[in-house]
Amino acid sequence: MKIIDGSGAILGRLASYVAKEALKGEEITIINCEEIIISGNKKNIKEGFEAKRSRVGSSQKGPKHSRVSEKNVKRTIRGMIPTHRKGRGRVAFKKIRCYNKIPKEFKDSKAIKAGKGKPIKYSKVKEFSK
Secondary structure, three states: OEEEEOOOOEHHHHHHHHHHHHHHOOOEEEEOHHHOEEEOOHHHHHHHHHHHHHHOOOOOOOOOOOOOHHHHHHHHHHOOOOOOOOHHHHHHHHOEEEOOOOOHHHOOOOOEEOOOOOOOOEEEHHHHOO
16 A cells, blocks of 8 residues: 655646556555645636536536545546546546545555655645635
8 A cells, every 4th residue: 555645746747646556456545635736827727627617517406526625636536547437447446545634544654755846836736626
């Protein structure tokens, strides 16, 4: 089992790494999903999230997009797993766990620090999950 600390990691790079490891059969837990970085201009990122929410059906019927950081991260990873509904993709997706904070069961265990540097323009996942 790999425990990855997501604080300071770029979302796309982290998601592709996690998807690849899950397809290999590794169980992966991501902690601090709120602190994961989305690189790019804040205005453009915000417009993209708002457009995604407004494109869907009515507010009463749905489909609805999640406003929880950990679910947004998991959905990004899901997009990088082939055939997440059946076969090896489904098995791989079940091996991925995401948490906004550090759960009690993982407090003492050592986590892999993801991400080497911050881009010039970035925003955190929690800013768009409100």
